[in-house]
Amino acid sequence: MSEVASGEVVRSEAVSSEVPAIRLQDVGRDFRRPRRSLTQAPPVVHAVRGVTLDIERGERFGIVGESGSGKSTLLRMICGLDRPTSGSIEVEGRPIHNQPAARLGWLRHTLQLVFQDPMSSLDPRMRVRDIVAEPLVAQGQGSGAARRARVVELLEAVGLSADSADRYPHQFSGGQRQRISVARALAPGPDILVADEPVSALDVSVRAQVLNLIDDVVDGFDLTLVFVSHDLSVVRHVCDRVAVMRQGEFVEVAPTEQLYADPRHPYTQQLVSAIPDLHAALDGRAAADLARAVRERSPDA
Amino acid sequence: MSEAGSPAGMMPSTPVVGTGRRHLNPSLFVGGGLVLLVVAMALVSYVWTPYPPMRVLGTEAYQTPNADFWLGTDRFRRDVLSQILVGARTTLYVGVVAVGVAALVGVPLGILAAMSGGWLGQTVMRANDILLAFPALLLAIMFAALYGGSTQVAMIAIGIATIPSFARITRSGALGVMSTDYVTAARAAGHGPFAIALRHVLPNVAGLVIVQASVAFAIAILAEAALAYLGLGTPTGQASWGRMLYEAQSTLRSAPHLVLVPGAAIALAVLGFNLFGDGLRDYLDPKLERR
Numbered sequence: 078m079s080e081v082a083s084g085e086v087v088r089s090e091a092v093s094s095e096v097p098a099i100r101l102q103d104v105g106r107d108f109r110r111p112r113r114s115l116t117q118a119p120p121v122v123h124a125v126r127g128v129t130l131d132i133e134r135g136e137r138f139g140i141v142g143e144s145g146s147g148k149s150t151l152l153r154m155i156c157g158l159d160r161p162t163s164g165s166i167e168v169e170g171r172p173i174h175n176q177p178a179a180r181l182g183w184l185r186h187t188l189q190l191v192f193q194d195p196m197s198s199l200d201p202r203m204r205v206r207d208i209v210a211e212p213l214v215a216q217g218q219g220s221g222a223a224r225r226a227r228v229v230e231l232l233e234a235v236g237l238s239a240d241s242a243d244r245y246p247h248q249f250s251g252g253q254r255q256r257i258s259v260a261r262a263l264a265p266g267p268d269i270l271v272a273d274e275p276v277s278a279l280d281v282s283v284r285a286q287v288l289n290l291i292d293d294v295v296d297g298f299d300l301t302l303v304f305v306s307h308d309l310s311v312v313r314h315v316c317d318r319v320a321v322m323r324q325g326e327f328v329e330v331a332p333t334e335q336l337y338a339d340p341r342h343p344y345t346q347q348l349v350s351a352i353p354d355l356h357a358a359l360d361g362r363a364a365a366d367l368a369r370a371v372r373e374r375s376p377d378a
Numbered sequence: 379m380s381e382a383g384s385p386a387g388m389m390p391s392t393p394v395v396g397t398g399r400r401h402l403n404p405s406l407f408v409g410g411g412l413v414l415l416v417v418a419m420a421l422v423s424y425v426w427t428p429y430p431p432m433r434v435l436g437t438e439a440y441q442t443p444n445a446d447f448w449l450g451t452d453r454f455r456r457d458v459l460s461q462i463l464v465g466a467r468t469t470l471y472v473g474v475v476a477v478g479v480a481a482l483v484g485v486p487l488g489i490l491a492a493m494s495g496g497w498l499g500q501t502v503m504r505a506n507d508i509l510l511a512f513p514a515l516l517l518a519i520m521f522a523a524l525y526g527g528s529t530q531v532a533m534i535a536i537g538i539a540t541i542p543s544f545a546r547i548t549r550s551g552a553l554g555v556m557s558t559d560y561v562t563a564a565r566a567a568g569h570g571p572f573a574i575a576l577r578h579v580l581p582n583v584a585g586l587v588i589v590q591a592s593v594a595f596a597i598a599i600l601a602e603a604a605l606a607y608l609g610l611g612t613p614t615g616q617a618s619w620g621r622m623l624y625e626a627q628s629t630l631r632s633a634p635h636l637v638l639v640p641g642a643a644i645a646l647a648v649l650g651f652n653l654f655g656d657g658l659r660d661y662l663d664p665k666l667e668r669r
Contacts, residue, residue, distance in 0.1 A: 156566055178570075185568030198559035202581040208560075211577075212567035261563065 096170040097131040098269055098301040099155060104128045104164035104174075106150050124150040125161070126325045134268075137295060137302040139316030139333070141309055141348065147325035148305050152273055155303065156190055157181045169268065186216055189262035191291075193274035195254035199246035205232070205257055206242035212265040231260040234297075235290060252283035259290060269301045270294070276311060288314050310352050313337060321345045406657025409592075412650025420470050423463035431460035431617050440633045449639050452622070453629060458636065462643055464617035469599050469647060472533040476598035477591050479537025484544025485587055489575050491545065492552030503549065506542045514539030514601055522610035529602075529618070532611040536601045540594050547590050551583035585662040592655035596648045603644045619644050 105126045112119040125147040132138045142148045153159040154166060157173045166174040173184055189212065192198035199208050209228045213219055219227060229239045235256040246254055255275055262270055272291060276284040292315055295302045306312050312319055313333055320330045321344060329342040340346040428448065429435060434455050441451040449458035491502040518535035525531045555561060555578060564574050605611030606620025614621070619640040626636035 158562060158565055178565075182568055185566065188566075190563060190566045192559040192563065194559055198563055200560040200564075200578050200582070203577075211564060211569070215564070215568035215573065258563075261567070265567075 095134060097167075098134045098136070098169060099130070099132040099303070100165075100167040100170075101128050101130045101151075101155070102165045104151070104154065104161045104166060106147075106154060106159065107162045123325050125154070128164070128325075128327055130320065130327065130330070132301060132303060134301055135299065137304065137315055137317045139312035139319040140303065140305045140322055141307065141312050141319055142322035143307055146322045148307075148322050149273060150325075151322070152271060152303070152305055156188060156271055157184045182216065185212065186218075186265035187267055188269040188271060189265065189267040191255070191258045191262050191270065191272040191275045194278050195251045195258065196278075198258050199254055201246055203245075204242065205244055205246065205249075208246070208257060209242070209260045209264055211261060216265055218265065227264065228260075231263055232257075234263065234294070235260045250283070251279050252287055255279065255287045256290060259287075259294060263294060263298060266298075267300065269303065271303045271305075273305050274307065275304075277306065277308065284311070291315060309337075309348050321348065403657050403660050405653045406661055409650050409653025409655070409657050412646055413654050416466050416470065416647050416650065419463050419466035423460075423467055427457075427460035427463050429457040429460045431464040432456060432615060440629065440636075442633075442635055450633075450635050452625065452636055453633075454625075458622075458639055461617045461622060462619070462639060465619045465622065465640070465643070466647075468529060468612055468616065468618045469602065469644075472529060472536070472602040473595040473598045473651075475530075475533040476537040476540060476601075477594050479534060480540035480544050480594060481587060481591060483538075484541040485548045485580075485583075487541070488545040488548025488550075489552050489579050489583070492549045492556055493571055493575060493579070502545070506545045509539070510542035510546075512539065514597070515604060518601065518605050519608070519610060522605065527605070527610040527613060529612045529616065532602055532605045533598070536598045536605075539601075540597065543594060544587065544590055547586055548583050551586040552579050555579045555582045589655050589659045589662065592651050592658055596651035596655070599644065599651065600648050619647075 105128070106124045108122045108124055110120045110122060128151060140148050140151065150159065154161050154174070155168075157168075157176075157178070161174050164174070165172060168184060168188060171183070173181060199205075203211075206225070206228050207214075209231055210224045213224050213227065218224075225242075228242055232239060232241055237253065237256055237260070241249070241253075241257075246257065249257065258275075270291075275291065276287050279287060288311065291302070291304075294300065295315075302315065304312060304316055309319075316333050318330065318332050319336050320327045321336075321342065322328070323344050329336065329340070329345045331341070336345065337349055340349045423431075435451065435457065437447070437451060437455055439451055439453045439455045441447050443450045447457055447459070449462065452458055452461075487502055487506070491499040491506075493499075494502075514536060517539045518532055521531050521535035561574060561578055564578055569577065602611055602618070603620030603623065606618045607624045609624060612618035612621050622640035623637060623644075626633070626640070630637055
């Protein structure tokens with residue numbers, strides 16, 4: 078695997094001959110901001126630039142970065158919900174970056190999403206049954222009866238009772254709602270599961286449950302996982318390999334344990350050292366110390 | 379996390395589920411009552427009126443309310459109560475058709491504008507602004523001049539003039555819906571824009587549209603009365619509250635009840651629909667629900 082043009086990325090990865098689940102080549106996405114002046118061109122924001130990456134089948138890949146680092150934009154492009162302004166994206170060997178939405182039908186049962194906000198990701202006016210069956214309806218899979226059976230099967234697979242199907246989203250807690258989200262994502266039998274900060278909006282006590290659920294379904298359904306988070310400690314729990322993203326670029330891509338044990342890029346080192354540590358907390362080094370440490374490392378902030 | 383750990387002042391609020399916290403607010407109650415009254419009057423008029431409403435009776439004109447004629451008689455010796463009852467029909471008919479026309483055109487346009495964005499959305503909304511700049515009554519007078527004055531022409535004109543308010547409010551609601559993750563999820567599930575509009579956008583803006591409809595209903599009633607009063611709406615020989623006002627204006631001093639009765643009917647109906655709309659807005663607003 079060759080280095081990207083920028084040359085800054087620290088890469089440590091295995092070479093594989095198989096067709097990767099997701100292949101990104103020099104992907105960039107620019108956004109035009111509103112024009113500020115009549116005579117000057119509108120300013121451009123480079124949300125994602127020069128991202129090159131292969132995610133192998135069955136891999137659990139994490140993308141970490143602070144908010145505004147471009148990880149969500151990258152994710153939307155991987156899911157075919159947005160198009161890159163440069164570069165190419167292939168999912169299971171088929172290009173998606175230059176296809177109109179109408180020709181991405183196959184992608185919709187190959188790749189599915191779980192969202193961050195359990196309040197906004199389920200339509201408040203729909204019953205759980207219809208929410209979970211939505212991908213099946215959209216893709217015209219199965220008859221009414223077959224869908225009903227499938228919904229029950231999926232709800233049970235994510236640890237919800239069958240009678241949840243007749244209730245509305247507001248009758249569930251945040252963690253349960255994320256379970257519904259996962260059930261919906263599994264409905265069309267995808268090969269790739271993309272999770273956009275799936276536990277960031279949850280209480281700490283519920284996080285572990287949802288992370289374990291994602292862990293289980295990735296194992297049980299043989300999925301490739303792309304997991305985005307701003308929290309390294311969460312990524313560590315589920316991912317084999319992690320990319321650290323900053324200002325639209327990957328600064329380091331490495332197997333998880335290596336990244337934690339031996340972060341190479343200064344930004345990664347900063348992130349790793351900012352993970353709350355039980356021993357440090359017991360030693361009396363509180364959040365204030367961490368805050369000071371962060372401030373010292375990034376004087377511009 | 380132990381129970382003792384949560385201080386009394388910060389009781390973890392159990393999520394408000396369903397309709398538990400919703401109360402019938404006074405606006406909804408009073409408005410709903412007045413609306414029901416108008417509907418009841420219209421319904422009653424189909425089975426019973428004290429006298430045939432438009433028939434000239436063998437009695438004196440300009441009677442004040444009395445035992446035989448509860449709301450008196452007008453100058454053509456017709457019974458006022460019967461006309462008021464039948465007039466409620468006209469009022470509701472005009473309201474329903476005008477609001478129907480406005481909603482059927484305005485809501486899809488609003489959703490289209492919100493979902494398409496770009497030049498198409500802009501074009502729709504600018505066209506909307508142009509129509510909005512046109513006073514409803516002026517449009518109705520123009521229609522009356524072109525197609526003659528009738529209840530049908532009046533309500534179509536009122537309906538067309540009300541389209542922009544529906545388009546605008548639907549668009550703003552739809553923009554909010556379009557930015558939610560469940561719409562993104564629907565796209566990722568493979569739904570096209572049309573399915574998303576029907577499955578997600580429309581049900582989630584329905585509350586807004588219903589509130590707008592009740593307010594527009596009040597405006598339509600008022601506009602119909604105004605047109606009938608100007609002699610451009612419901613023609614002579616048909617019962618209409620606005621028409622009754624028009625016919626009574628020359629005897630304002632000598633027989634004030636002929637103006638007061640239809641005037642009060644119009645005022646109460648408009649008030650009723652306005653209050654109902656306000657009450658409904660509070661009732662359906664999820665933010666107020668939490669209080």
